[in-house]
Amino acid sequence: MTDAAVDSSILRQGLSNIGDMIKIEPKRFTVAVVGAMVNTAMQMTVAFIIGWVVSQVAVPAYENGEVGTGSVAIGVGALLGMSILRFSSMCARRIGSGTQMFQVQAHWRRKVTRRYLALPVSWHQKHPTGTLLSNANADVEAATRPLAPLPFACGTVFMLVLSMVVFFTIDWAIALVALGMFPALFTLNAVFASKMAPRAKRAQELRAAVSADGHESFDGALVVKAMGREAAETERFTVTANELRDAMIGVGRLRAAFEPLIQGLPELGTLLALLVGLTRYQAGAIGLGELVTVSFMFSILAFPVRAIGWVLGDLPTSVVGRRRVNGVLASTGDMTYGTRELEGTGPARLEFDSVAYTYADGSEALTDVSFAVEPGTTVALVGATGSGKSTLAHLAARLTDPTSGAVRFDGVDLRELTHRSLADTCALVQQVPFVFDDTVRANLSLDREGIDDARVWQALAAAGADKFVGDLEAGLDTELGERGTTLSGGQRQRLTLARALAGRPRLLVLDDATSAVDPKVESEILARLKGSADAAGVLVVAYRRATIALADEVVFLDGGRITARGTHAELLQTHRPYADLVTAYERAEAEREFDEENAA
Amino acid sequence: MSTDTAPKRNEPASPEEKDEPGPFETLGRGLRLSPELRSGLAFTLVLAAITSVGRLVVPVSAQKVLDNGLFGPGGPNVEYVLGVTAVGVGILAITTTSNYLMNKRLFIVTETALANLRRRTFRHIHDLSMLHQQSERRGSLTARVTTDIDTVSQFLQQGGMQIVTSLAQIVVATVVMAVYSWQLALAVWIVFVPVSLLIKWLQKHLANAYSNVRKSVAAMLSAVSESVVGAGVVRSYGVGARTSERLDASIEEHRHNQARAIRRSAFSFGAGEIVHFGVYAVVVVLGAYLVAGETMTVGQLTAFLFLVTLFIQPIVTATEMLNEAQNAVSGWRRVLDILDTEPDVADPADGTDLPDGPIGARFENVRFAYPGGEEVLHGIDVEIRPHSKVAVVGETGSGKTTFAKLLTRLMDPTSGQVVLSGRPLTGVTFASLRSRVTMVPQEGFLFNGTLAHNVRFAKPEIGEAEIYVAFSELGLAEWVDGLPHGLDTELGEGGANLSVGERQLVSLVRAYVADPDLMVLDEATSAVDPATELRLSAALDAVTRGRTTVIIAHRLSTAETSDEVLVFDDGNLVQHGPHAELAAEEGSVYAGLHGSWIEQTRSA
Structure with a gap:
């Protein structure tokens, strides 16, 4: 399989995993997404208010040397009203996405442990306790991880669409800057996510190995002690722990390379928007308020776009986690029981x-x-x-x-x-x-x-x-x-x-x-x-x-x-x-x- | 009773000590224990400072563009704006590079430090006394070297650094704000101070909620592990429904605690949002007057509005990261608590090695009580001669196993002392003790791996041929040949592919390979069939010339072939001497035991 094939399959599996999880708790997810959308809409409104304040309050104040009390009151009122909406929508988003994730986790944990109880003893003998613990805990967590930033990311997509509309309404030249920046940002995020996939997978496998080693060694603590093998056991554990360390450093290097770029790109975009905006202002195509609004919008978009990156970044880990969870759910060899009841009493033959x-x-x-x-x-x-x-x-x-x-x-x-x-x-x-x-x-x-x-x-x-x-x-x-x-x-x-x-x-x-x-x-x-x-x-x-x-x-x-x-x-x-x-x-x-x- | 045997010495003695150490104390301790984290910290902080300057590029450029490019003396000035943009891009390039370097360093430093912490904690747990280890759930011990350290590493890599960069941003933003308008900067801070108090108050409640989350996850894991380890029992008693009810309850409890924590977290995060807008409002009102009074330009006010985000966002981020910090701090604290626990059966710092040659042992008025429990050995005085083969017999609960554990220093006596070859046991180095003295417990634990791997556990350098020879010497070659591979x-x-008796064979061979001078077998062949047991014991006798052997036995056949028999009854050593002598003492405990043994093995 080529790299690209692996990537697209991870993306596909990741998205289908997310789809499954939404189906488990659709209501909470909806609340969270609506919350996120209202929240981002409010944030964009702020950009307009700021633009309006600068052009309708600050500039007149500068020019006239006095403050228009009425307009100040409007600005303050709008800001405070906004804050209430922001607060409640944010609570809806965070509580909604958090509780949805926890519900899904509980749902899978119940399913996984049900399987543990249904699978035959011979199956249990083949699977180390540490691995089974990890399936019910760490893997479930990994599989659901994208759910936490997902509503935020949905809100961001909504915000991006909305802001493109706004940019086009304000001025085509500025919209072009945005048209250049957002796809670049997406690409950056996507490349990051796909490169991360194998590394995250390896780190997760090693984390499970460290856990299994630790569990086994502490289970046999008495033998380790009785034979004075503490040093050798520590050595054995250290080998796995160091592999995990190296894998995590690999993850870190990649993150170190991409995250600053993902953060810096919108800032670069803002500078370009300022430059373009100024020429357009000079040409009389836009007003001062619009110039401020546009640059402010570029600057506030930087942070939410990261949420998309978080979701994409969590996808590979989630796919691995989900695969392991499914491994348990799909295990066969269940002991099926019949329907007959023994009727007799007293000793059986x-x-x-x-x-x-x-x-x-x-x-x-x-x-x-x-x-x-x-x-x-x-x-x-x-x-x-x-x-x-x-x-x-x-x-x-x-x-x-x-x-x-x-x-x-x-x-x-x-x-x-x-x-x-x-x-x-x-x-x-x-x-x-x-x-x-x-x-x-x-x-x-x-x-x-x-x-x-x-x-x-x-x-x-x-x-x-x-x-x-x-x-x-x-x-x-x-x-x-x-x-x-x-x-x-x-x-x-x-x-x-x-x-x-x-x-x-x-x-x-x-x-x-x-x-x-x-x-x-x-x-x-x-x-x-x-x-x-x-x-x-x-x-x-x-x-x-x-x-x-x-x-x-x-x-x-x-x-x-x-x-x-x-x-x-x-x-x-x-x-x-x-x-x-x-x-x-x-x-x-x-x-x-x-x-x-x-x-x- | 279950918790009675848990060592109590680490629990707070009085209620006022019960307060957990504060987060900063924990962080301080953590940093002291992992000096690697501090190496190059200054450089990392410099990088963080440079990185946070990058966030200023946009607002400052906006101010320059508006004030000088737009409303400048010569009217709109594109060349000037181009210059500002170019400088801005240049600075962004530098700060982005420094961001990269900072993150890279951060990962390398933290992962290296935490891998070392993992190793040390792992070792420390093995160094704790047997009683101590048994008082903790296995799962929670594993958590000390896995999830607890993972939360710390996640926090340091994301949260911790964000807190640092956030603080830097707050400082830098304050400085720039003050340059533009000290009045406005002051106003922003005046709004901010009460809020920080509110946030602190909310944090306390959050910490509480997160600590419940940790507890419920531990309980959940324990329930899962029980259903997995006890799968056979659950199945054969048909109590799957009961078990799944218990599992569901623990899963639900965990979910409930998580949900409560996220609600509290959302509200405390939301508090930051409200302030955000409050600050905007203040800036708009005051800013308008300042601009009107010409103490501030339009560009400066605009930059200020950008800066407010730059000032508030790190506060909000830092707040959220502080939530995570609660998790990390409590994880770290649990790791440190384990590390701070002094092993109560410790390797003596200035210990001596056991003298070469066969080992003799002496118990001098040895008493033992489990922590918080009644005394189980009441003043044992006995001498075990070098070279001898000693059988220890007695009914269940008579103190035989306690005797074995004291002899091998898995525990220390409550009073009195155990002396090996003239050296008090507490003064013998572990290196010498564990290589010369080996105990084979009844439930010999086997590791997941091959048969050879398990035997090699005792002596890693031993070759395949030698392992086979060891099995042959103990008469087990045929058994090995019968295994599939x-x-x-x-x-x-845990050796699940073998029967319990076979597992005992392997742990016996493992101990045999270790070639100790004193070998203590604690009912080590209880699940082996009589013929094999006798073959083993004869083989052991044949190859143990020069070795001292102490065998805790419930089959008196062992006692019959021993040089000496120690008879325990209710925590007292009631008889000791050669088998024939003791058996002849009419009405004695041993005579009774032996009588019933004869009856059992011959009665048919």
């Missing part, structure tokens, strides 16, 4: 039917997995680290869909169920507990129906979390802070387990969800789960033998395939890899004892 |  799952990079995580969690039973999923257990847990809660095969609740494919029914039926407790920046109560109930304090306490008790929550000063009203950093890992896990239990799911999926809980506490919790009145079916990913022993059946995964099924006792006897894995501690101890005996 | 496998943000 979970079935995996020839399930396979392949990662985006083509590697297979699960191959031909078939088994069921019969209603009310507990199935333990056992396998070495990286054998596909978590993927299976995600499939059970439909955080992701199988590449082939099907997952069913009570015989119904999960893809046919409504989101509500799915969430009500199955609760997944993940390996890494996630705690909302909210109270204990809100973290458990999540505003789901029918979860009152009694049920919250019940769930806390079942999860072995009632004691420490009871010890908190504000009890259920205790604010947990961002990500619940004030709690220990085990406490967070128990809270998230309680959150799952509070919803009385018909199926509970525990993805190594009690790894940070003491073994004793863990087995108590699991025993309670099994013994409780509204026992659910449980699929539990576990390593601990006590946990596994509570299960009715064990499914052993090896390299994404089920290689053995049965009770713990059976597998221990018949399946060597299983026995190796779960009796690792015993064997280690036996070996040690053997060694010690030999040594002795 | 081996060491070049992308791990995703």
Whole structure:
């Protein structure tokens, strides 16, 4: 693509972006534009008043040595009247354009965050948090940036048209000066805008990179500190920060070159107008008042014309911002939910039917997995680290869909169920507990129906979390802070387990969800789960033998395939890899004892 | 409780200290901290002054043209006007060039200074203590090195310089006005003074509104980040509607605050407009009389009317820029506040290095309480011998992790001291401490990048082959081979492409590669399967000859193979000694823990 093609496409996209934004909030935009037009009209009227004052007040006063009180009063009255109009129209313009921009920002932010909530977990894993934050904040701001000066610029265009009319009415020669100056000014602005585009884009990308680097580094602050890598991290951050600096200096150089020209051109025009005006005055074509009006008009046009420059200058940035926002809005892969509701009560039956799952990079995580969690039973999923257990847990809660095969609740494919029914039926407790920046109560109930304090306490008790929550000063009203950093890992896990239990799911999926809980506490919790009145079916990913022993059946995964099924006792006897894995501690101890005996 | 652990020492102790420092104080501090901003400032100001002279060309030319060219003694004089125009164009050329130079300098100076400020702030945040870092939202820490500094840079490049040129213009316009007519100039100033007071009053309200805008943007970002990081939970509980309500509320709150700020800004800007016309009126009335009294010419009055715009416009511009300045000043203040925060766990200025050789540790009556919280460790006295392998066990909340954090100086004791190889920990340089002592936390954080990149984090100079050897030594070569791209496998943000157990493997290898003399593992293998864990631990034992290892463990298998076991209960060290000895103490805490461990691992 040639440069010109890029430019025109940026201009086209920028204008279409502006069009979209106006459509979102047309009323406020109209108020702002009308305000801007009235405002600029008033400004031009001032030029006439000034011209009139000089010719009708000052010159007679000079010639007669006395002041015409009447004309002074008219001049002052006109000026003060004008000021009221100027004030209100300016407020209309500024408040109108500001609030319009904020409305559009809020509108897009809502849309973008809606997408975040609708897109699948796999999409989230592919997009760094920093980038997503930037999409909802900085990119939305960039996309809407031209809206702030836009009504002003519209008013300016109106003013330019009006002033051309005035110039032509007054005198053709002066109008010619204006005809030469305004296109030059436009061209200057347009060239500036097009040259700015790639630089602004680069600066914006780097700004996002700096933000992502910072976010990641502070997220890993503990590791950075524990390994004493502060200097290296700072070095890494500095590289990006310096690239941003250089990009911004590039932006600055360009601005430094163009802005003074854009400012100086109208002044040059005013001087020319004076010169031309004088010859025309001499020729008797115009009067003194008109000469003053015209030169004054040239001088007041200089500033508003800049507003057009601002809009054009913001276009490239806005196009980039809009493109990123659209990137989120257009992302596909939404999990679509079905329309069926599960009717049954009591424990649900979970079935995996020839399930396979392949990662985006083509590697297979699960191959031909078939088994069921019969209603009310507990199935333990056992396998070495990286054998596909978590993927299976995600499939059970439909955080992701199988590449082939099907997952069913009570015989119904999960893809046919409504989101509500799915969430009500199955609760997944993940390996890494996630705690909302909210109270204990809100973290458990999540505003789901029918979860009152009694049920919250019940769930806390079942999860072995009632004691420490009871010890908190504000009890259920205790604010947990961002990500619940004030709690220990085990406490967070128990809270998230309680959150799952509070919803009385018909199926509970525990993805190594009690790894940070003491073994004793863990087995108590699991025993309670099994013994409780509204026992659910449980699929539990576990390593601990006590946990596994509570299960009715064990499914052993090896390299994404089920290689053995049965009770713990059976597998221990018949399946060597299983026995190796779960009796690792015993064997280690036996070996040690053997060694010690030999040594002795 | 959530805020209880936030260090309180930076908060104002008494209400009268609560007043935020004034904007000028903040600017002064900011300039002192970024001396680069002051370099060549004088030259920039000279350029600004020359640039503002350019704005005088039009009014002065108009006056000359009218008075001398039009009403001059010889009648209209085109040659004279041509001369004036030529001179005017010449001056414009000079001032435009100086405008260019000024802007260029401005960008180079500010961007350079702010890139340095970014770097320093970034480093400083990492230097703050762990507790301090955790008391701040991640998003707001990121804002310190991004948006806050961006507002400062935007302000300095546009607003700040405009304020300077505006002031110069006001001065120059005043001087020229006074030359034409001191009476009129005086009148203009008399109208202007009360207005400036009004503007100042309006500014105060504006500052308030903008500070609310900043707060609501932080809250909004926090809500967005929660919906993104917690996407899995939101999805699996079907609470998307609740989350989007919360998001909408924070978005709306932000919009509302923005709208309020823009209304206040419009009114305070509008005040300037009203004055503009008030000044015109005064000039017209007084000017007419002055012209009638022949103390002023028609050309001078005309020039004066031009000058009024030249005088008022910078005031209006400056007013508006002052609005932006509020934003910038509060952004700057937040950056400076972070920089002013003394790290409470700091690198000692005259510290010593740890002596070479294996590291032993001693806790001397160590107590610890989180700021504003109850004591969680009650006077710990213990000795860890060099070379030994020590397991720390106890129930959740017994103080194990606190012990580990004190041992690695992620926190300092409330009283008592920790001594490493005979040196009080607070007197050991960080360079020595962090290279010799490494802690592997339970939730080992991985960076977005390849597997090799993450291991290299500990030791950048290490080659690909050596990394592979490290994995092999710990018995993980097979695991690496099983990854789609081996060491070049992308791990995703926070290691999202790996399971939690695999992430722990990587952070363990990372620590192993760092080759510390004291290695502290804080439940670092809790999510790894037993067989792998045992293999790892055996491998570690084999390769750690000469190293001291402290392992916070909830699997007692670790304790069984340790030289010594420390048993914590409710913040006290209740037992310590070899496993066999402790397990034999009937009715002891350890015997209980061990009993239930045996029951769990063997009961089936």
